[in-house]
Every structure is written in structure tokens, then in C-alpha cells.
Amino acid sequence: MIEIKGVCKSFNNLEVLKGISLTINDGEIYGIIGQSGAGKSTLLRCINGLEDYQDGEILIDNVLVSNKDSKVLRNLQKQMGMIFQDFNLLTRLNVYENVELPMKFWGINTKSEEAKKKINELISLVGLDDKKNARPSELSGGQQQRVAIARALVLDPKILLCDEATSALDPSITKEILTLLQEINKKLGITIVVVTHQMEVVKQICQRVSFLKDGQVLAEGKPEDLFVHPIKEVKTFLQDESTLLPEAGINIQLFFTDKTSEPVLTKMARELNVDFSIVWAKLEDFRSNIYGSLVINFEAKNKEDVIKYLEKENVLWEEL
Amino acid sequence: MANILLKASLETLYMVFFASLFSIIIGIIPAIILTLSAPDGLKPNKPLYEILSFLINVFRSFPFVILMVVIIPLTRALAGKSIGTTAAIVPLTVSAIPFIARIFETSLRETNAGIIEAAKSFGANNLQILFRVYFKESIPRMLNGIVLLIINLLGYSAMAGTLGGGGIGDIAIRYGYQKYSTPYLIVCSLILIIFVQFVQSLGNYIVKKMS
Numbered sequence: 111m112i113e114i115k116g117v118c119k120s121f122n123n124l125e126v127l128k129g130i131s132l133t134i135n136d137g138e139i140y141g142i143i144g145q146s147g148a149g150k151s152t153l154l155r156c157i158n159g160l161e162d163y164q165d166g167e168i169l170i171d172n173v174l175v176s177n178k179d180s181k182v183l184r185n186l187q188k189q190m191g192m193i194f195q196d197f198n199l200l201t202r203l204n205v206y207e208n209v210e211l212p213m214k215f216w217g218i219n220t221k222s223e224e225a226k227k228k229i230n231e232l233i234s235l236v237g238l239d240d241k242k243n244a245r246p247s248e249l250s251g252g253q254q255q256r257v258a259i260a261r262a263l264v265l266d267p268k269i270l271l272c273d274e275a276t277s278a279l280d281p282s283i284t285k286e287i288l289t290l291l292q293e294i295n296k297k298l299g300i301t302i303v304v305v306t307h308q309m310e311v312v313k314q315i316c317q318r319v320s321f322l323k324d325g326q327v328l329a330e331g332k333p334e335d336l337f338v339h340p341i342k343e344v345k346t347f348l349q350d351e352s353t354l355l356p357e358a359g360i361n362i363q364l365f366f367t368d369k370t371s372e373p374v375l376t377k378m379a380r381e382l383n384v385d386f387s388i389v390w391a392k393l394e395d396f397r398s399n400i401y402g403s404l405v406i407n408f409e410a411k412n413k414e415d416v417i418k419y420l421e422k423e424n425v426l427w428e429e430l
Numbered sequence: 431m432a433n434i435l436l437k438a439s440l441e442t443l444y445m446v447f448f449a450s451l452f453s454i455i456i457g458i459i460p461a462i463i464l465t466l467s468a469p470d471g472l473k474p475n476k477p478l479y480e481i482l483s484f485l486i487n488v489f490r491s492f493p494f495v496i497l498m499v500v501i502i503p504l505t506r507a508l509a510g511k512s513i514g515t516t517a518a519i520v521p522l523t524v525s526a527i528p529f530i531a532r533i534f535e536t537s538l539r540e541t542n543a544g545i546i547e548a549a550k551s552f553g554a555n556n557l558q559i560l561f562r563v564y565f566k567e568s569i570p571r572m573l574n575g576i577v578l579l580i581i582n583l584l585g586y587s588a589m590a591g592t593l594g595g596g597g598i599g600d601i602a603i604r605y606g607y608q609k610y611s612t613p614y615l616i617v618c619s620l621i622l623i624i625f626v627q628f629v630q631s632l633g634n635y636i637v638k639k640m641s
Binding site: 157160183184185187188189190192194196198199200201202203210212213214215258261262265271 | 470552555563570
């Protein structure tokens with residue numbers, strides 16, 4: 111379990127993290143999302159001990175992450191694999207040697223059958239069996255990130271930290287990498303922490319997510335709760351298209367979760383005998399569950415009835 | 431003529447080889463210190479970095495001919511005499527140390543910071559990062575630097591030659607210039623050109639193999 115309690119960090123006089131608190135459970139895929147400059151990468155680097163923080167504490171299974179005791183920190187770092195936006199592979203080592211490298215840092219005999227087996231298994235896990243001897247320069251971005259993932263797993267970590275791991279990849283490759291991360295999470299039971307500015311990453315794999323802005327957690331929860339019915343700041347981040355609305359009449363946005371299976375709209379139209387038009391609608395896919403929202407427009411005189419009906423039917427709504 | 435030139439060529443090779451070897455061995459130490467203590471290094475230390483950097487600049491700004499004279503006492507202490515082919519290795523080495531130190535420093539510091547960070551994130555200690563990451567990643571750049579060093583030393587060895595060091599440069603001056611022997615001048619120049627071309631091609635080949 112990763113516990114972050116009131117963590118503050120500043121560079122010179124610039125406050126980057128202003129009292130961040132959050133808890134990441136074992137086996138979870140947790141997202142930290144926000145615009146660049148929100149402090150999310152800094153937070154991740156603090157978790158790994160690459161960066162020190164001035165106030166608060168970060169605990170990994172009750173062990174404090176701190177630069178004060180380098181031995182304790184090294185042992186914590188062994189439990190946390192990390193992957194990066196630019197992959198950061200050694201250019202003069204081939205795929206096998208790159209995956210092998212963290213073992214060498216830990217004095218593990220890489221010539222032993224056990225170590226060789228482990229490295230080869232990880233290379234197969236990420237699907238690069240036929241590229242073992244290739245240099246990073248001969249690989250595509252997605253393949254390089256796969257090598258980085260294998261490298262991050264070679265010390266049997268409990269946690270995998272992903273720092274904008276898919277930001278340099280195109281959408282279809284991003285999807286492949288995310289599927290791989292999900293597979294690793296399921297197969298090996300590793301906790302995955304994903305820092306990203308890409309909505310699709312959070313939507314596809316995160317079970318819980320924090321929204322960071324200016325070094326603070328503005329919202330935390332399931333992605334579907336955070337983003338289907340977003341608070342104002344999150345909406346700005348999402349750049350919702352709901353700004354283009356008819357000026358006449360009332361605009362109401364309805365939110366549907368996968369539990370909403372009733373044909374609410376047509377039923378409402380029939381029961382209340384109200385005409386309305388659909389302004390826009392969208393469906394979103396969160397970890398393969400469909401969530402949606404819909405904006406309807408109707409005459410002002412029907413407002414009370416419509417709202418009453420929606421309340422009765424337990425539909426989440428918001429007037430725009 | 432052939433005998434004279436052969437002997438001189440061997441002298442040049444002898445001077446350049448040992449001066450290169452010693453300056454690489456000695457120069458790598460300040461290069462490592464500079465890399466570690468640089469603002470973006472593993473152990474940033476501004477005063478240390480600035481002082482060492484300044485000293486290297488001072489030694490680099492000495493013209494070779496003057497340096498050679500200034501360090502005569504050192505040459506005598508190390509080589510037992512102040513003139514001769516072996517003695518010439520001392521000023522050649524001294525002049526090459528700051529040069530190669532700077533080149534190695536630049537090569538090492540060009541290592542991608544992200545790779546260093548990745549190594550840190552896996553719990554690598556500073557010594558491991560220095561050898562398994564910095565050096566490993568920088569070898570082709572360092573080899574290019576060594577090629578530059580050797581070619582520079584070939585030029586300097588010609589100067590050292592005129593002050594009693596022998597070698598091709600000495601022959602070119604004594605026979606070619608002072609005795610007005612154009613053939614000597616041309617052949618000596620040709621030999622130097624061939625040396626330079628050979629070192630450069632060999633260097634390029636090795637760098638290509640290594641990177």
C-alpha cells in the first residue's frame with residue numbers, strides 16, 4: 111500500500127506539491143491525471159525517492175520513503191519498477207542486456223540459469239522474443255517501451271510506476287501498451303501507478319484516479335464518477351464541448367451509468383407529454399463499461415415536471 | 431634518407447603513443463571529478479567544479495612551445511634530462527591532459543539524463559552509474575576524442591622535435607627547412623598526412639564497430 115500524507119515540495123521558492131494526500135491500494139491500477147505543470151510527475155518521482163520532499167510523508171507498506179537512509183531507499187526502489195515517457199533504455203545495450211541491467215546493479219548473478227530464465231520470460235511476456243539481440247535504435251517506440259516494462263519488472267517489484275509512459279506513442283500503440291499493463295496487473299498482481307495527461311489512458315485502465323491541479327488533489331475517485339459528471343475544474347481540463355448550446359429554453363444534461371438501462375427519455379416524453387430535442391450526446395468507455403451523457407433542450411414551462419420526473423427516476427442531471 | 435626517415439617515424443610514434451597513453455590515464459581522473467561535481471552530476475559541488483574547470487582552462491591556454499620551456503624542471507625530474515625523445519613525452523603529456531580531460535568530460539556529460547534517472551530508479555549506486563551507464567554510453571564519443579588527441583599530439587610532437595625531441599618534425603625542420611631540401615620536406619609532410627589519415631580511419635572504424 112502506498113500512503114501519501116500531506117506531501118509538500120518546492121523547488122527554490124516555487125511550490126510544486128501543496129499537501130498531497132492519497133492512498134493507493136495493493137493490486138490497484140491508480141491514475142494521477144492533470145495538465146503539465148500540475149505536479150504529477152514530481153509526485154511520482156517523490157514516491158520513487160528520485161526527488162526529496164520537504165513536508166509530509168510517503169509510506170510504502172509502512173516504510174518511509176526518504177533520502178536520509180540510502181540503504182532503506184535502495185531497498186524500496188528495488189520494490190518499485192519505473193517506466194518513462196522517453197523509455198530511457200541504454201543505447202549501447204541490446205534488449206536482453208537492458209532487461210538484465212537492474213540485476214547487475216543488485217549484484218545478482220546474471221549468468222545463473224534462474225536469472226537467464228527470468229530475463230527470457232519477461233522478454234516473452236512483453237512479446238519481444240525475436241528482438242532479444244536488437245539495439246533500442248532498431249526498435250519502434252512501442253517496442254522500446256515494452257523493453258522498458260520488462261526491465262522494470264526484472265527485480266520482481268510490487269509496484270510499477272509509469273511516468274507519462276504512453277505520451278510519446280501513437281493511439282493504437284498506446285492501446286497495446288495499456289493492454290499489456292493491464293495483463294501484468296492481473297497476472298503478477300502488481301500495483302500500477304500511472305501518471306498521465308491522456309484521458310484515454312485513465313479511461314481504459316484506471317480503477318481509481320486523482321485529478322491534480324497546481325499541486326493539489328482536486329478530485330479523487332472512480333474515473334467514471336470523476337469524468338462522466340465532472341466538477342468545474344475537471345471540465346475545463348476535459349474541454350467539454352457542451353459550451354455550444356441553444357439559447358432558448360432549458361438545457362439539461364443527463365448522466366448515464368451502466369446501471370441505467372431503462373429508456374428514460376422516451377418514457378419521460380410519453381408520460382409528461384413533453385417535446386424535447388437532443389442537443390448532443392456522447393458515450394464513453396471506462397474499462398469496457400459504457401457511460402454516457404446527453405443534453406436535452408425543452409421549453410421553460412416544462413422545467414418543473416421534467417426535474418421532478420428525473421428525481422423520481424434517480425437519473426443524475428445538471429442544468430447548463 | 432630512408433633510414434633517417436624510418437628512425438624519425440619511430441621516434442614520432444614513440445612520443446605520440448606514450449604521451450597519449452599517459453594523458454588518457456591521468457586525464458580521465460579530472461574528467462570523472464568534473465562529471466560527478468557538475469551542476470547536473472551525481473554529486474554536484476560548485477566550488478570544486480569551478481576551480482578544476484578554471485585550472486584546465488589555464489593549462490589549455492598555454493601555447494605548447496611556452497609550456498615546454500616552463501616545465502623543464504618537471505621534465506628533468508621525471509625523465510632525468512630536459513632534451514631527447516623520451517624527455518619530450520613529459521611536455522606532450524602535460525599539454526594533452528587538460529585537453530583530453532575536457533573532451534572526456536564533455537563525452538560523459540552528453541549521456542542522456544533520462545538514462546541516468548532510470549538507473550537511479552532501479553537503485554543503482556553512484557559508482558555503478560558512473561561505470562555501467564556514463565562510461566558504457568560514452569565510449570564511442572570518448573574514442574572520437576582519443577582520435578582528436580592523437581592527431582593533435584602528432585602536431586605537437588613535431589614542435590617538441592625541434593627542441594631536441596627528434597621525430598618527423600625535427601627532420602622536416604633540419605633537412606627540409608634549414609638545408610633547403612624540398613624532397614625531405616615533402617616526404618616528411620606526406621608521412622604526417624598518412625599518419626593522420628590512418629589514425630582517423632582506424633578511429634572511425636572502431637567507433638562504428640562500438641556504437
